[in-house]
Amino acid sequence: MRRLEIIVSRLAWFVPTIVGLLIIIFTISHIIPTDPVRVLAGDNATQEQLDALRKEYGYDKPLPIQFINYLKDVATGNLGISIFTKRPISETMWHRLPATLELTFAAVFLSVLFGIPLGVLSALKRNSLFDHVLRVITVSGLAVASFWLAMELQFLFSMNLAVAPLNGRISGFGPDPITGFFVIDSLLIWDMESLRSALSHMILPAITLALPAAATIVRFTRAGVLEVINSNFVLYERAMGIPWPLIVWKYVLRNALISTVTQIGLIFGVFLSGAVVVETVFDWPGIGAYAVNSILQSDYKAIMGFTIWTGAIFLIVNLITDIAHTLIDPRSSQ
Amino acid sequence: MTKHPFRLIALAAVAALGLSGAALAQGKYVHANNSGYDNLDPHAVFDVGRAASRINFYDGLYRWVDNPPKMIPWLAESHTVTEDGLSWTFKLRQGVKFHDGTEMTADDVVYSMERMLAMKKGPATLFMAIIDPGTTKAKDRHTVVFNLKEPSAVFHSTVPEILIVNSKLVKQNEKDGDWGQAWLSKNVASTGSYTLRRYDPAVGFVGARFKDHFAGWGAKSFDEIEFRTVLETNTRVLGLLKGDIHGTDGYLPQDQIARLRQASNVQIIEQESMRVFYFAVHNSRPPLNDVHLRRALSYAFDYDGFNNDLLKGAVSRNAGPVPNNLWGVPKDVKGYTYDLEKAKAELAKVKEPMRPIVIGTLAGFSETEQAATLLQNAARKIGIEIKVESAPWPVVQSRMQKEDQMYDMVPLWKSTYYVDPNNWIGEMYGMRYLPLRNNSYYRNPEVDKRLEQALKVTDQSTRDRLYQEAGRIVVDDAAGIFVYNTKWFGPYAANIGGIRFCPIGNAQDMRWAYFK
Numbered sequence A: 001m002r003r004l005e006i007i008v009s010r011l012a013w014f015v016p017t018i019v020g021l022l023i024i025i026f027t028i029s030h031i032i033p034t035d036p037v038r039v040l041a042g043d044n045a046t047q048e049q050l051d052a053l054r055k056e057y058g059y060d061k062p063l064p065i066q067f068i069n070y071l072k073d074v075a076t077g078n079l080g081i082s083i084f085t086k087r088p089i090s091e092t093m094w095h096r097l098p099a100t101l102e103l104t105f106a107a108v109f110l111s112v113l114f115g116i117p118l119g120v121l122s123a124l125k126r127n128s129l130f131d132h133v134l135r136v137i138t139v140s141g142l143a144v145a146s147f148w149l150a151m152e153l154q155f156l157f158s159m160n161l162a163v164a165p166l167n168g169r170i171s172g173f174g175p176d177p178i179t180g181f182f183v184i185d186s187l188l189i190w191d192m193e194s195l196r197s198a199l200s201h202m203i204l205p206a207i208t209l210a211l212p213a214a215a216t217i218v219r220f221t222r223a224g225v226l227e228v229i230n231s232n233f234v235l236y237e238r239a240m241g242i243p244w245p246l247i248v249w250k251y252v253l254r255n256a257l258i259s260t261v262t263q264i265g266l267i268f269g270v271f272l273s274g275a276v277v278v279e280t281v282f283d284w285p286g287i288g289a290y291a292v293n294s295i296l297q298s299d300y301k302a303i304m305g306f307t308i309w310t311g312a313i314f315l316i317v318n319l320i321t322d323i324a325h326t327l328i329d330p331r332s333s334q
Numbered sequence B: 001m002t003k004h005p006f007r008l009i010a011l012a013a014v015a016a017l018g019l020s021g022a023a024l025a026q027g028k029y030v031h032a033n034n035s036g037y038d039n040l041d042p043h044a045v046f047d048v049g050r051a052a053s054r055i056n057f058y059d060g061l062y063r064w065v066d067n068p069p070k071m072i073p074w075l076a077e078s079h080t081v082t083e084d085g086l087s088w089t090f091k092l093r094q095g096v097k098f099h100d101g102t103e104m105t106a107d108d109v110v111y112s113m114e115r116m117l118a119m120k121k122g123p124a125t126l127f128m129a130i131i132d133p134g135t136t137k138a139k140d141r142h143t144v145v146f147n148l149k150e151p152s153a154v155f156h157s158t159v160p161e162i163l164i165v166n167s168k169l170v171k172q173n174e175k176d177g178d179w180g181q182a183w184l185s186k187n188v189a190s191t192g193s194y195t196l197r198r199y200d201p202a203v204g205f206v207g208a209r210f211k212d213h214f215a216g217w218g219a220k221s222f223d224e225i226e227f228r229t230v231l232e233t234n235t236r237v238l239g240l241l242k243g244d245i246h247g248t249d250g251y252l253p254q255d256q257i258a259r260l261r262q263a264s265n266v267q268i269i270e271q272e273s274m275r276v277f278y279f280a281v282h283n284s285r286p287p288l289n290d291v292h293l294r295r296a297l298s299y300a301f302d303y304d305g306f307n308n309d310l311l312k313g314a315v316s317r318n319a320g321p322v323p324n325n326l327w328g329v330p331k332d333v334k335g336y337t338y339d340l341e342k343a344k345a346e347l348a349k350v351k352e353p354m355r356p357i358v359i360g361t362l363a364g365f366s367e368t369e370q371a372a373t374l375l376q377n378a379a380r381k382i383g384i385e386i387k388v389e390s391a392p393w394p395v396v397q398s399r400m401q402k403e404d405q406m407y408d409m410v411p412l413w414k415s416t417y418y419v420d421p422n423n424w425i426g427e428m429y430g431m432r433y434l435p436l437r438n439n440s441y442y443r444n445p446e447v448d449k450r451l452e453q454a455l456k457v458t459d460q461s462t463r464d465r466l467y468q469e470a471g472r473i474v475v476d477d478a479a480g481i482f483v484y485n486t487k488w489f490g491p492y493a494a495n496i497g498g499i500r501f502c503p504i505g506n507a508q509d510m511r512w513a514y515f516k
Helices: A002-031 A036-041 A047-056 A063-075 A089-124 A129-143 A146-160 A182-188 A192-229 A232-239 A244-256 A258-272 A276-281 A287-296 A300-328 B006-017 B048-057 B106-119 B155-161 B167-172 B233-242 B254-261 B291-299 B303-310 B340-348 B366-381 B393-400 B425-429 B445-456 B460-476
Strands: B028-033 B062-065 B070-073 B076-081 B087-092 B137-140 B143-147 B194-200 B204-209 B224-229 B266-281 B315-317 B357-362 B386-391 B409-414 B480-493
Touching (some): A002 A300, A036 A047, A036 B393, A089 A129, A089 A258, A146 A276, A146 B233, A192 A244, A192 A258, A258 A300, B028 B233, B062 B155, B070 B076, B087 B106, B106 B143, B254 B266, B291 B340, B340 B366, B357 B366
Parallel strands (some): B028 B224, B357 B386
Antiparallel strands (some): B062 B070, B194 B204, B315 B480
């Protein structure tokens, strides 16, 4: 019952939160002393061109009307036309979504795969040499700048060892899109060359994203396990003669994962909203690279669209995280 | 009517290039671009960053090649112009095929011009002021007439930008009167050198050689060209060093050029471009409306220090508004030199009350910030206070186009939109371009008389003289601080030959290139 209440409550807040976000970004975009029509028309535009475009894109209307129109458009999934590319922003973001999703899933998978077991082991071997070494690695992983790590990985694995591609998502343009996920599409058409190419292109950007994410997961898992491992129920289970590995991996871990799951949710949200730097350095054609290009081109409409996307992603991720909490710890939904 | 000898030039050009439709071709050229190919419509995009799709997929009536740029006949064989300069008749080449096999005719040219004028985007800028919708006529199947509202000598140099689309195909794909914009943003309907093979707005495009192109092909021309978007400079450079790509943009930072020069598998092709760096000065606002203050500031800029030390000699001194490598430049004008004594002498003659001068620089473009700081330091030595404010280009641009909001000075570049002195001195200082392009708010009837006359006469030597005279006055008036003309350093794989750099398109016209 409590789970349903959480979902309804979160959904109820979704619309006002997005509207609030829209008001903020719309206001900011109109405070900046620039004219999107001049950007759209280019350096050499004539006054006639400016007037025509102002009318075409509705910039000739009063601000409140412009905002209401923008609200209506966003409600129907229309984020407007990019003032630089002159293409629909929703269509562009939708087109780029599979690339970002594919990289996100790979990076989150890697970070969870290594982060949780290492976090548990670190807690079990508290203050051992393993724990100290892992602490150094995780602190380094959190501190390292992603663009620096990305370039170092490129130098080492692409340039010096020549074992991984330098950039891009696949050699050439990849298979004709079915789902847009190259790994899945390659399997669907059983194109092993494309599959190998897609996976090899994914390795370096996924590692770059996964390292700091895994470090976060290790730290939170370790702290969670240390807190739970001294609980009375663990003492009771040991007294009952339940095998130690079973206690740790089934009972302790489940209770220790609450804060880790929250972190995984946030990491997922950050990656989904565009791993801006990593996508740019690795020339990964996702939403993050689109955001960078939009910022470089001062494409305010696209930047607004990206901001809405980011806001929506975090709201959804928070909702999923809350639901996950109730599944992991049924007490929270009672 | 004046007959232009373009037909002979066309034959000579084709013969000189050794082109043959039956020639063999080979390989795939891969280029990494620093800007996205997110729209393929030749009438919607018009910036240098996306020039490759316009040049390689589409043909114009004429075409720019080489440096200094030469205009060669392309879809049109020749043209005539009436004595009053209003009616321009172009004779089209016969038998030119679109990619779908249909023949290109004068109707396609008319449709392309009407489409540009209706869309009012990108290249329409060049034509809206001089051609009204509905006035372009197909005289017969292979003759088209452009009727201008007023005489315009500049029209001639903008003809290569009239890129022709397949009108029947585009019309079939029009939706809700959009002139086929949605469809043409991701498709190609042209006669151009390459057909569209793959396109992903997030990645780039692949073009396949159009075997039936009217101009034929060289013996070693590429079979395919691939242009990919790679935003990160370091990744483009590494890709070239590794051999993943064969070429990238020619305006890389000098430290990256130096790095590439050391690689045996990379060549750097160096050319003087047509991109003038200067300070736009607000000539109408006190105290900068005083010519002596403007001259004092011109003497206070350390040109050698900036060009040779800060920019490591990667540019060439340009003393006036028109690029050195174009006609219309008064060769006897040496421009200002860094001389603080002369600056002080000029400053002593200033009658206007002094106040701090505000320079607006372009955020993210460090050269503009360095130039402003250099001038600020020198000006302080002679008692002029300068404040430097930085803002993104759209903000600076918006302020520049309003006389009351324009900064006192803005360091920036004037790029090539068409190869004619009017692109520089005309638009920068002609009163007809106030306030959108003449952001210096310079109003000099003597200069304006010459610029206006140069727009109307078609005789080249007369125009050359008029632009030279106007240039002398502008420099003497110190209407701007003219610093340098950009050099282009094209980085290509060592095995690439046949790159023909032209300031229009920055060497991205790939039909001439080949693997050695």
